[in-house]
Amino acid sequence: MTIKDNVEKVKDIVNKAAEKSGRNPEDIIILAASKTQPVEKIIQAYNAGIRYFGENRVQEGMKKIDQLKNYTDIHWHLIGGLQTNKAKYAVRYFEMIHSLDRKQLADEIDKRAGKIGKKQDVLIEVNVGEEESKYGVKPSELKELFEYSLKKENINILGLMCIPPYIEDKEKSRPYFVLLRKLKENLQKEFGVTLPHLSMGMSHDFDVAVEEGATIVRIGTAIFGEREAP
Numbered sequence: 001m002t003i004k005d006n007v008e009k010v011k012d013i014v015n016k017a018a019e020k021s022g023r024n025p026e027d028i029i030i031l032a033a034s035k036t037q038p039v040e041k042i043i044q045a046y047n048a049g050i051r052y053f054g055e056n057r058v059q060e061g062m063k064k065i066d067q068l069k070n071y072t073d074i075h076w077h078l079i080g081g082l083q084t085n086k087a088k089y090a091v092r093y094f095e096m097i098h099s100l101d102r103k104q105l106a107d108e109i110d111k112r113a114g115k116i117g118k119k120q121d122v123l124i125e126v127n128v129g130e131e132e133s134k135y136g137v138k139p140s141e142l143k144e145l146f147e148y149s150l151k152k153e154n155i156n157i158l159g160l161m162c163i164p165p166y167i168e169d170k171e172k173s174r175p176y177f178v179l180l181r182k183l184k185e186n187l188q189k190e191f192g193v194t195l196p197h198l199s200m201g202m203s204h205d206f207d208v209a210v211e212e213g214a215t216i217v218r219i220g221t222a223i224f225g226e227r228e229a230p
């Protein structure tokens with residue numbers, strides 16, 4: 001299977017899941033999670049029609065973004081956890097940051113975006129499984145962080161993101177996707193805002209995520225194949 005074959009297969013699965021749940025497949029962005037992948041493979045995915053790429057580490061992402069700067073229609077997203085001291089670079093390089101999860105980071109993104117005259121698009125990452133090892137704000141603390149970040153002049157909150165606990169049976173991911181959707185609906189109601197995005201679903205469970213309302217699915221191995229150990 002080539003990367004092009006893989007992309008076709010992913011598109012097909014997205015289309016079927018959208019159809020099954022009465023959604024328009026065009027409302028769903030397939031974002032290729034390109035961590036550890038060389039630029040040659042990113043170009044192959046680009047040639048297969050992918051325009052959204054997600055990197056996990058700021059430094060690694062910056063390097064690839066610089067190397068691929070002629071591909072001006074690529075949308076680069078930061079999908080990995082963000083250290084406060086890297087916010088400055090993240091804001092310069094990435095169109096969207098999926099991993100806002102604490103007030104201190106909101107302060108820093110706001111400050112750094114302000115300095116370059118940008119309004120930074122972000123998603124708030126929610127630790128839906130309340131796992132010790134994961135990034136993300138706890139569901140019980142989401143409202144407070146949302147309200148805090150909403151007041152920041154240079155931050156534009158577009159929705160929520162989650163990485164549920166890994167469970168082989170993808171049906172077991174469904175309750176976490178439902179939770180994220182409900183959290184988003186509650187925020188919309190409570191604050192009278194529209195949050196267009198739910199970033200959820202990875203290679204093994206993105207069809208379920210689409211059925212539950214995902215607007216961005218983040219796909220690594222199903223597009224690029226197994227990652228080499230870093």
Ligand SMILES: *Cc1c(COP(=O)(O)O)cnc(C)c1O
Nearest residue numbers: 033056079202203218219220221
């Ligand atoms: C690696 C990664 C993905 C994609 O994972 P796959 O299982 O390879 O599809 C999605 N989201 C984040 C945040 C990741 O780090």
